[in-house]
Amino acid sequence: MSKGKPPQKVRLTEVAQRAGVSSMTVSKVLRGTGSISEKTSERVKQAADELGYVPNSLAGSLSSKKSTFVGVIIPSAGDVIFAEILSGINERLRPHGLNTLIGETLFDGVLEEEILRTMLSLQPAGLIINGGINRTERGKVLLERRNGPLIQIWDADDSCGDVNIGLSHRQAGRRMARHFLERGYSSIGYVGTELQKDICAHQRFLGFVERIEETGLSVTCEIEADLPRQASSGPVLTERLLQRAPETDAIFYLNDAMAVGALSWLHDAGVSVPGKLAVAGFNGTSLAHTIRTRVTTLDVPRRGIGEAAGQALTDILQGHDVAPHQRIDPVFVAGNTS
């Protein structure tokens, strides 16, 4: 039985020896800097290949003070919305040799601060962070202490960092209010959860109510701080709202998931949609357009936001100019629920 290969690590030095050059030369060849003849360059590459050399980026970054990853801080990687943004970001970063480091805040400012701290300790080349969160003071200080570009996404209302890419959630709320008003609904409701944490959702709520109230109407709200922002919360809150205000003829939900959850319950409860009650959501997730029921919603170009953010980051790193404010507006999608 063999002793197993001596896991003798391969460093620049080992490659250099095999190619008969200095380690600096290898470093230059592998990064394509400096001037090295075609011949030795080939020899070095071959040596590296034969030894299966894998560079140690930690050492490299420490020395060059240029790291190869970008921190991306979002509320949750499991939420379709942010998952798609994340994917869009990563798609644009990887071709530039940048790795994506993720952090999930769960909409919690304290957790965000903690994440920021550990991320900054990794000396990221840049940071992409989701707005719309109750940031701690120390969190803000950490953000300023950063090196490299800072892109804030999702929330266009709250500016911070070099570039801001997102939408005005307040305007989005107003947009949906306008739709309800144009349709002539007059007993209007709103259903949401966790607005104390998710500032963007809160802004949508405020914009919605604001617009409705401008017409003299009022909005019946059912807001529960502790329920999840998911389908399951839809039925619960809808039922509560309808008990308090049975005359309600239209409800705007925090997101599509809750709207769809509510629709399911409304169907079972025999409430016709939109005959008796209109329903609208937010996000434009694929689940909003399923089968017979297509939820009226505002479709946010999620992947597009991510791509724009990744692009902005690499552009800045390359010294290009980037528009500091990029509005990416949601698109109104008329379904058959309103």
Place this chain on the structure above:
Amino acid sequence: MSKGKPPQKVRLTEVAQRAGVSSMTVSKVLRGTGSISEKTSERVKQAADELGYVPNSLAGSLSSKKSTFVGVIIPSAGDVIFAEILSGINERLRPHGLNTLIGETLFDGVLEEEILRTMLSLQPAGLIINGGINRTERGKVLLERRNGPLIQIWDADDSCGDVNIGLSHRQAGRRMARHFLERGYSSIGYVGTELQKDICAHQRFLGFVERIEETGLSVTCEIEADLPRQASSGPVLTERLLQRAPETDAIFYLNDAMAVGALSWLHDAGVSVPGKLAVAGFNGTSLAHTIRTRVTTLDVPRRGIGEAAGQALTDILQGHDVAPHQRIDPVFVAGNTS
């Protein structure tokens, strides 16, 4: 106008000076190792705090040969399935001070190899990688050359690394076949895409067909290599399949999204489900249970797989024993489409 603060970087040395100790002492205090008196410990902590010291993990990792991140390689972070797995992993890693580095292969072996290379260069403390991909030979070599634990997820059929957490997709395919047979369907179809890339989906397909054929029946397949694995492909392929085999009375789809897409089309086309045609998907995504139509599917505990993977990784890092094979079976969910 002030010149702006000299962004004088704070290193261990600066903290040490302010606290009147050596930098080694600061290092020990901040990591809680070595023996330092309560008094100096306090003094050091305060100094670090006042200066807003943020450690440089790159230097730390280089020196200690222990990095603080884990590479997670999945097909796509934007796909609900893997997004939830990713989130589960991250949830378990962060409390241990481990950061999650993501890589998206898009089911492409060559891309996977490239990602592996850059990930390994960051000296990750461990690796969690999705199975069911056509791995390149060099990719396999890279995986062996790694340091630290390697957890493979999603695909229990193909073992590799220290721990394997996932399901047998072949079994899953057979399970759904059994359901169709029990219901007495006899003209059975299968619809899928990209099976050449997604080995797991291919396994489900094989298991499904295998089980059906055991009864002497055959399966009409509509498989298109180049269409996306999304809702939009459902209608296209369903229409094609029904043209070729109008008598088909049940179809198993590659995933829920395609099944739901198909349902929408079937409804418009006036095909009653499950009266004339039964439909089943795979994954148990929330979109499968919307409103009036609840797709029959196999629900995979996605977050659970992620959590188990994260847990296994940290367990191994702490020297604990971990079961090398953890089967996480999907749960059959009877909807009203079959």
Place this chain on the structure above:
DNA sequence: GCAAATTAGGTTATCGATAACCTTATCGGT
């Protein structure tokens, strides 16, 4: 044909932190 410019490659000093090892005090026990 010779000085200047360019090419090809090597030397040396960090980057910021930690492992491993050392040096003093301080404290009991006998």
Place this chain on the structure above:
DNA sequence: ACCGATAAGGTTATCGATAACCTAATTTGC
């Protein structure tokens, strides 16, 4: 009082790669 054990903290040598600078050999221009 003396010796070994423990506590508290400091010294030194890396970790693996790169920036910055330097040297020698060619090439180029006129």
